[in-house]
Amino acid sequence: MSMYQVKPVCGGHMHVDLPTCMYNIPNIHAQPGPGSDHALQNGEVDPAVKALEARQDEIMRKLYELKAAVEGLAKTVTTPDADLDLTVSSSFSSQSPTTAAFRSPANLESLLGKDLGALRDIVINANPAEPPLTLFVIHGLLCQRYRLLSSVHVHSSVASVPPQLLSCLGPRHADSYARQLFQLGFTLIWKNVPKLQMKFSIQNMCPIEGEANVARFLFKLLSVYPSDPAQATLVDSWVDTAFFQLAEGEKWLCFLCSCKCPALVQVL
Amino acid sequence: MIKEEVQGATEEEQQAQSKKALKKQQKEAEKAAKKAEKQAKLAADQPTSEEDDFAKDRYGVPAMVQSQQKLDRTLVKVEDLTVAKADQLLWIRARVHTSRAKGKQCFLVLRQQQFNVQALVAVGDRASKQMVKFAANITKESIVDVEAVVRRVEQKIESCTQQDVELHIERIFVISQAEPRLPLQLDDAVRPDGDGEEEGRATVNQDTRLDNRVIDLRTTTSQAVFRLQSGVCQLFRDTLTNKGFVEIQTPKIISAASEGGANVFTVSYFKTSAYLAQSPQLYKQMCICADFDKVFCVGPVFRAEDSNTHRHLTEFVGLDIEMAFNYHYHEVIESITDTMVQIFKGLRDNFQTEIQTVNKQFPSEPFKFLEPTLRLEFQEAVAMLREAGVEMGDEEDLSTPNEKLLGRLVKEKYDTDFYVLDKYPLAVRPFYTMPDPSNPKYSNSYDMFMRGEEILSGAQRVHDAQLLTERATHHQIDLEKIKGYIDSFRYGAPPHGGGGIGLERVCMLYLGLHNVRQTSMFPRDPKRLTP
Numbered sequence: 001m002s003m004y005q006v007k008p009v010c011g012g013h014m015h016v017d018l019p020t021c022m023y024n025i026p027n028i029h030a031q032p033g034p035g036s037d038h039a040l041q042n043g044e045v046d047p048a049v050k051a052l053e054a055r056q057d058e059i060m061r062k063l064y065e066l067k068a069a070v071e072g073l074a075k076t077v078t079t080p081d082a083d084l085d086l087t088v089s090s091s092f093s094s095q096s097p098t099t100a101a102f103r104s105p106a107n108l109e110s111l112l113g114k115d116l117g118a119l120r121d122i123v124i125n126a127n128p129a130e131p132p133l134t135l136f137v138i139h140g141l142l143c144q145r146y147r148l149l150s151s152v153h154v155h156s157s158v159a160s161v162p163p164q165l166l167s168c169l170g171p172r173h174a175d176s177y178a179r180q181l182f183q184l185g186f187t188l189i190w191k192n193v194p195k196l197q198m199k200f201s202i203q204n205m206c207p208i209e210g211e212a213n214v215a216r217f218l219f220k221l222l223s224v225y226p227s228d229p230a231q232a233t234l235v236d237s238w239v240d241t242a243f244f245q246l247a248e249g250e251k252w253l254c255f256l257c258s259c260k261c262p263a264l265v266q267v268l
Numbered sequence: 269m270i271k272e273e274v275q276g277a278t279e280e281e282q283q284a285q286s287k288k289a290l291k292k293q294q295k296e297a298e299k300a301a302k303k304a305e306k307q308a309k310l311a312a313d314q315p316t317s318e319e320d321d322f323a324k325d326r327y328g329v330p331a332m333v334q335s336q337q338k339l340d341r342t343l344v345k346v347e348d349l350t351v352a353k354a355d356q357l358l359w360i361r362a363r364v365h366t367s368r369a370k371g372k373q374c375f376l377v378l379r380q381q382q383f384n385v386q387a388l389v390a391v392g393d394r395a396s397k398q399m400v401k402f403a404a405n406i407t408k409e410s411i412v413d414v415e416a417v418v419r420r421v422e423q424k425i426e427s428c429t430q431q432d433v434e435l436h437i438e439r440i441f442v443i444s445q446a447e448p449r450l451p452l453q454l455d456d457a458v459r460p461d462g463d464g465e466e467e468g469r470a471t472v473n474q475d476t477r478l479d480n481r482v483i484d485l486r487t488t489t490s491q492a493v494f495r496l497q498s499g500v501c502q503l504f505r506d507t508l509t510n511k512g513f514v515e516i517q518t519p520k521i522i523s524a525a526s527e528g529g530a531n532v533f534t535v536s537y538f539k540t541s542a543y544l545a546q547s548p549q550l551y552k553q554m555c556i557c558a559d560f561d562k563v564f565c566v567g568p569v570f571r572a573e574d575s576n577t578h579r580h581l582t583e584f585v586g587l588d589i590e591m592a593f594n595y596h597y598h599e600v601i602e603s604i605t606d607t608m609v610q611i612f613k614g615l616r617d618n619f620q621t622e623i624q625t626v627n628k629q630f631p632s633e634p635f636k637f638l639e640p641t642l643r644l645e646f647q648e649a650v651a652m653l654r655e656a657g658v659e660m661g662d663e664e665d666l667s668t669p670n671e672k673l674l675g676r677l678v679k680e681k682y683d684t685d686f687y688v689l690d691k692y693p694l695a696v697r698p699f700y701t702m703p704d705p706s707n708p709k710y711s712n713s714y715d716m717f718m719r720g721e722e723i724l725s726g727a728q729r730v731h732d733a734q735l736l737t738e739r740a741t742h743h744q745i746d747l748e749k750i751k752g753y754i755d756s757f758r759y760g761a762p763p764h765g766g767g768g769i770g771l772e773r774v775c776m777l778y779l780g781l782h783n784v785r786q787t788s789m790f791p792r793d794p795k796r797l798t799p
Contacts, residue, residue: 116651116654116655117647117650117651118645118647118648118650118651118652119645119648121648121681123681123682125683151640153638153639153640153642154638154639155636155637155638155683155684156612156613156616156635156636156637156638156639157636177596177598178706179643179644179645179648180645180647180648187682189638189682189683191683199680199681201655202677202680202681203655203656204655
């Protein structure tokens with residue numbers, strides 16, 4: 001070797017007291033056995049990792065069962081006459097989802113407060129980098145339901161916005177010069193915000209954050225949420241799953257592409 | 269004084285006296301000797317100091333600049349003194365902000381408008397001791413011509429705007445000397461109010477500033493404020509000209525009060541009297557009837573209101589707009605709000621240096637706005653105020669505290685400092701306001717607010733002579749006095765509307781300042797007529 005030698009600074013073998021709260025796993029950096037290299041290259045997973053995954057699945061299943069049990073308990077506490085058999089599937093099979101939607105008319109006053117004789121304006125602050133696509137769908141449904149005054153503004157914190165985002169709520173209503181002719185206002189402001197935000201009554205309501213939560217609130221204007229708490233929770237969990245998948249899906253797609261083809265990432 | 273004559277004293281006394289006298293004489297002699305010594309020393313020094321002043325022609329107070337000769341010398345701006353000019357020998361004309369001697373060196377801070385730079389005179393082969401002493405004795409605010417080499421510095425000079433360089437002076441001449449006692453210190457005038465109270469250092473109160481306006485306007489903050497104001501005026505003109513508006517000049521000496529009559533200044537006009545115009549309203553409308561279609565004017569407005577508030581002046585600069593529209597007065601509102609938004613954008617994009625300079629002394633939140641501008645209706649505002657606990661009637665005008673509260677509520681909900689309130693009740697608007705066609709209790713009129721304070725009042729005007737007469741009668745106005753005004757609409761007048769803003773108030777609110785006198789160069793109010 002052409003490098004210079006340095007005398008060892010510390011002793012060769014040190015005695016280390018291993019703590020007892022940790023668990024042992026075999027040393028993956030140690031000299032490999034005769035066949036393990038080939039096993040990994042074939043795409044098979046190391047058995048230790050498999051065991052870990054199995055344990056995780058087991059824990060998740062237990063958690064889910066606990067959750068169902070707690071929900072059942074909650075219902076027995078609130079409605080003493082209810083049937084104790086509360087597996088989620090049974091309560092669900094009785095109704096088909098399509099008839100549940102738009103079944104009972106929503107009461108604007110109960111949701112948005114007393115009518116004070118003026119336009120009730122819902123303000124939504126969204127980041128132009130992440131347009132809230134679900135809200136555009138809900139906006140379309142709200143237009144069918146109510147006399148809705150929609151307007152789009154650009155906040156001074158944003159330099160400019162592509163023209164498609166300015167006309168995302170459709171053309172301007174012919175009567176938009178008279179705000180009091182409308183039941184409901186839908187004001188979308190493109191602003192430099194970290195998370196989607198909805199404001200309505202600043203005296204009585206705090207701002208609602210997150211596209212999922214805003215969607216839930218606006219949906220209540222169209223139809224009543226299922227009264228059965230188990231069903232309501234299931235719908236909630238669907239909404240959450242959908243939003244997480246949407247968010248994660250984009251990121252997962254980007255990660256996959258960057259691994260396989262860096263050039264593709266540049267194109268994206 | 270030695271008592272030389274002693275009359276009727278005894279011999280002993282005489283002897284004692286003479287002893288005293290002797291002692292006194294001795295003391296006098298000692299004093300004289302010391303004095304002589306000093307003088308001798310000075311005399312000895314002087315020839316040497318005269319000999320040593322090799323830099324005599326590199327400093328001094330030259331003759332007053334009476335245009336004796338036309339020098340082709342380039343004077344570099346302090347703003348341009350950066351590392352790019354390192355090691356160059358340049359001439360600069362600036363004011364002496366401070367000068368401080370330290371042994372063989374004198375440190376000066378030279379200031380020019382918003383910028384300042386550190387400069388140094390050091391005893392060496394270019395400067396003598398006398399020159400350093402001269403530099404240290406230059407009074408503050410004197411204007412000096414300096415020839416210096418620009419040198420890079422290792423450590424940034426935090427207290428100056430030009431932080432990377434300093435000047436090594438080779439020649440320094442005082443072009444205009446300032447009197448040693450200044451009525452106010454510029455450093456005090458720029459100090460933020462909170463700091464002054466805490467550390468016991470002074471700040472200057474407003475009356476002192478306004479009494480010595482020439483010096484107060486030299487501060488970096490004032491320079492920034494008025495440059496921004498100039499920008500507002502410039503953007504107003506440019507935006508409107510691009511939209512096809514024509515600039516007009518309207519008379520300020522008028523025969524009849526236009527707005528109401530109570531708040532006009534009277535001037536003697538030969539054998540009769542006349543009034544100073546409260547607004548160019550009448551003449552703007554006449555221009556529209558004369559087919560100019562879209563006009564604007566920039567000029568003084570005189571209001572004899574005995575209001576000593578933070579936002580009223582008796583004379584201010586009015587920026588007024590009037591335009592004919594096709595079918596709906598909202599075309600006018602859109603035009604005006606678009607102009608305002610263009611002004612705000614222009615200030616945000618091109619005047620950041622000035623905004624930051626003002627914020628150093630008067631910190632405030634940056635100005636936020638929406639595009640297109642938010643338009644709320646009066647009924648919505650009443651609903652918002654009632655929700656917040658205010659009790660008010662449907663047709664009641666908004667009081668100033670209610671306006672401020674509404675501004676805060678709108679800021680909270682929509683996050684904007686600028687919005688329009690439309691459809692005011694007819695009862696609280698002037699007689700020439702067009703009533704709402706669908707609801708006689710309301711009118712086609714609007715106010716615009718910045719940071720919760722009103723900056724513009726406008727409306728669709730009545731362009732029909734008959735309706736105008738009815739409205740005037742309803743408001744119990746003497747028709748004879750406004751005959752000329754009504755006559756302008758008898759020969760075909762297009763539907764039109766407009767509004768006017770005050771330049772000083774808009775600047776004050778944009779920067780988040782609290783007194784309109786800070787944005788008026790030489791303000792006029794019921795208590796102030798000079799400078």
